[in-house]
Amino acid sequence: MSTEKIKNSLKNGPDELGYYGEGEKARGGFASGETLMPILKNLQDAFEDAIKDKSFIDKFHYYCKHWINRPSPLYFAENLTKKIGGAKIYFKSEHLNHTGSHKVTNCLFQTLLALRMNKKRVLVESGAGAHFSAAAATCSKFSLPILGVMGNTDIRKVNSNIIKAKHYGAKLEAVDGSLKEAITHVLKMWTNDPDSYYLCGSAVATAPFPRIVQYAQSIIGKEIREQCLKHENKLPNEIHACLGGGSNSIGAFHEFLDDKEVKLVGVEGKTSAALSKGTIGIMQGMKTYMIQSKDGSVAEQTKDLPSGINYFSVGPQHSYLKDIGRAEYTFATDDEILDTYKLVARTEGICSALEPMAAVCETIKRAKGKPKDYIIVTSLCGRGEKDLDVIEKLRGSDFE
Amino acid sequence: MSTEKIKNSLKNGPDELGYYGEGEKARGGFASGETLMPILKNLQDAFEDAIKDKSFIDKFHYYCKHWINRPSPLYFAENLTKKIGGAKIYFKSEHLNHTGSHKVTNCLFQTLLALRMNKKRVLVESGAGAHFSAAAATCSKFSLPILGVMGNTDIRKVNSNIIKAKHYGAKLEAVDGSLKEAITHVLKMWTNDPDSYYLCGSAVATAPFPRIVQYAQSIIGKEIREQCLKHENKLPNEIHACLGGGSNSIGAFHEFLDDKEVKLVGVEGKTSAALSKGTIGIMQGMKTYMIQSKDGSVAEQTKDLPSGINYFSVGPQHSYLKDIGRAEYTFATDDEILDTYKLVARTEGICSALEPMAAVCETIKRAKGKPKDYIIVTSLCGRGEKDLDVIEKLRGSDFE
């Protein structure tokens, strides 16, 4: 991973102040309380320093390979492709990572960073619990105590992730609400204990997190490039990914930002579709699109079924990519997502998490009628164990 | 995979009649009713034919790689090694396979075989549900209807595997009891519908299943050889694996049968330790060690916590390997297994299935005091999602 900046490249990352873009159009920034500001600056420096350190990056790659089992396969979804009858659909199989989602790569990167910074304790927020259990696994592996915060709504939905996290030795603090509330709460906990390391789970919140998470997750897109060239001798025509905060999507997109011919499509949940229906605001540390009240006093309660994408806001880099037209964003409904879950289970023998099924909804729409050599790569960013109870409740287990 | 036989090699597989070894010492065989006998012979021929067909084997390897994500990593359990203070412990990470256990490799192989034989329906038994959900995923992928049989005791323990299997489109028939009862019942169902394909989930039952399952799973040991040579420039000193029927263990052992310097150790559950405490008998199609009544009328009810190894009998090849002293067999108790589960979660950040923790119990005992360059590879043949509820019930989620 070179850290050199290429002129005019979209891959250069935000400026020193954490902004993507300039002037009025700048997205991101440090909208943080003073207590954390020095901590954040320190983190930013430590990050910049770490990624210049070859031995650090080598260590990250070592555990990516041996513990996470990267690269995750680029899987030709043969049956789905046939069924839809159009573009060739590939899944980037992040669900096969150790701990079952893309989240673990970011956890590994930041845990190594926390160790490098000599931090003694880790705090995390989580929506779907995927980040919580992945972070707990990573912290167990690297012997760091960890405390997670989750909303009660999500705790009920994805209980298995919580049991796992606890087995790894993590503690949980529950708050009313969902991911939004968990983030606000963990920022407060961090403010109360600024010596701890906040391991942010998505490409959101105050700088430097959007950049750090993007950096760690960009391995997804790098692998896609290599694998797609190997399988198909060309780049994909489109890359699709779901967005909560936007870490798996920015991870999949980033490598291709300068390859203008590759279409990048992000998919949110219907009620939390900040990029389709939101307005620019500043909350939870960042200036970005969000579903908020007109006066900026309230982040709206969203209610999408997949906890991991049920988030009122979105990472600032996505807002920027939308504004400049480099990426497109849309949304899927709970019903579409559940139907697509079933379709993928029944055609490809993959029990997916609900979140990535939002992306596959769009993949199906766009694949139809495309030529056979048109390639769509969709990030299958998590496996479905965590969602089984909810799906059973809503659709039964027989789908009849 | 060459199918040529080398003189005096232990890897040659059973004779035509399905026996490992000769005369009184022969283990295995076809102890089946006449209705199934022609079907079994036919299957044996089809198997022998298939493995000589390069395009078939290529197909198997293609999906192993792209769908299952083989090879599974050989993972250096650094923290556990340090904690125990002796031999270098590696985990063969079968838990990272798609569907979460080693079972899927056998399912893939036999599903391709079933398709090659033009079968229209698949029957499976399952203990831990790992085989059921893996087979259901595979049958979904290859569009074959599938019906599974499980014991009610197990259905209660590992419900998430059942929901998954149903999401893949499988049907379930419940019987009183556990894996033993499921096998007997599925053999009856097959007898009633001999045109269907019985996809046996372990290296057990009547010939030719022990051989077919061994063949498919032997990819585990082949990968271990290659990976261990790459990491360590030598073969492992010991290979450990848990045994229910013995598919992951024979899969791990088989490649090394002729490398006499490699110690092979199988670990059963305490009440189902057929190889440590059983007698030779003939039930469920095979002559092998089993926990039975003196008069051979009753297969004893075993009651080990991990459903996948809670089986009164064991695959015949293991009985043979025990008799000739090529492999050693021992057992672990539920309490040891639960303690080891916690230890692995807390040191390596891996939430394992309970079954392989039986093997790790033994690994820990044997690693102690060994020199630092002594290498033990232990098969981590499944992940833990299926067991979370049971562990929580017995130990709580905080382990406090």
Place this chain on the structure above:
Amino acid sequence: MILSERLKKIFSAQKPKTKFVAYFVGCHPTYEKSLDIIKASIDNGTSIVEIGYSTSEASAEGPIIKAAQDRVIANKSSLKDVINLAKEVRDYNKDVGIILMGYISNLFMFPIPNFIEEIKKVDIDGVLVVDAPHELKEENTLRENLKKNDIAFIKLVAPTTPNERLKKICDMGSGYIYCLNYSGTTGVKSVDLSQVKKMVEKIKNYTNLPVCSGFGVKTPQNAKEIASTGVEGVIVGTAFVDYIEKNLDDTNLSKNLGKNIKEFTNILN
């Protein structure tokens, strides 16, 4: 080769035209009642009784016979008890054919040489082992030993059995050939008469042994139809076991079941 002199005599008799073979789970529901039932069966015209010994993992038993065997196992009645039972049956009647039927597990653990010795003493006519095809070493041992002792070894053939294999099995069997009316476990399917007819014809191409056909024969009418296919004997099991299980409290169980059996033997006479 019929081997057992008694079976030879049974099958060469003019009457009944088609021999009636009754299967019972030995010691079901108890040792004493089982003995009474078998006696009643003989008294009502049964030519051969097949007495089953029980194994927990029996793989060819439908739910009804399984339930009966589970009861026997729960009562701790073993193969030894079944042999004792057979002895009392033999003491009661010298003409009826007695076959022991079950799985290889119990014989293997007995072990086989002792088993042969015991049943020889008791004057048993034949043995049928469901899960012992000729591919199995223990089958070979058993077959050899039975032959040496002039005890019949009843072999099964199934609708799935291909011709070449059928011939081989016919050559190896003795006593009679047990023809399965369908592919499946006991008592769960109905009989397709034309299929059975074809199969019986085929068997008779390969052997002079009597053919008895079983599985799925539920009523006297069924039995009559099966008899019309040219078999020498018709076997009924599940129907009687079911009757016993449903009338456990009947103090006249054996007598009433006997009447039931009489209807079969009458129609086959």
Place this chain on the structure above:
Amino acid sequence: MILSERLKKIFSAQKPKTKFVAYFVGCHPTYEKSLDIIKASIDNGTSIVEIGYSTSEASAEGPIIKAAQDRVIANKSSLKDVINLAKEVRDYNKDVGIILMGYISNLFMFPIPNFIEEIKKVDIDGVLVVDAPHELKEENTLRENLKKNDIAFIKLVAPTTPNERLKKICDMGSGYIYCLNYSGTTGVKSVDLSQVKKMVEKIKNYTNLPVCSGFGVKTPQNAKEIASTGVEGVIVGTAFVDYIEKNLDDTNLSKNLGKNIKEFTNILN
């Protein structure tokens, strides 16, 4: 630079020795009661009132102030209402310092130019924005505009703030410097007096602005101790918000809270 003439006057007055700064959540528990409470606070010797406007994702509020803000949000009282409230406070008293305090979200959406215009009209003395460090573009805009309009921009410094940054912030701030007594959210920790003292000394090295210190001041005794560190003002918030939340049904709420406030202003006089 203090900027607001009124704040200048407040801090240059001899009495009270240490100015008392009271924080209230604007419109809490209702618009009317909030007005009564603030009036009572002024009547009982408060020099400056910080009136908070509410945001759902406020990140520096402890559970007590969060509950109060959630109530305000549920009542749909907006920043506009809080400005109205401030206007009525100003109408009631021309001498008290009025600071609006909250998060950047509401100001950004107002948007900032309109916000300045409105508060100018209302004669507000200063603005404090918790999550707008000088790294934030909106902070720059806000700071510039406030300056142009002679409204103070109160900046926070924290125990985590390193020296160089402290100097920078002191240079940018106006009105007074808000010194956080500990690293954390409101109302959750206790004050370490020697730490505060060191920090106040450090701040005074860099600026001539008055220093008001807040967070964790719960009792008049606390306030007196804090005053001894050399600060010009002591800020109390959570203690009053807590009192309000616990006495919602008290018909004499503002009067009783006033007595409570009086104990603080007395001790600081």
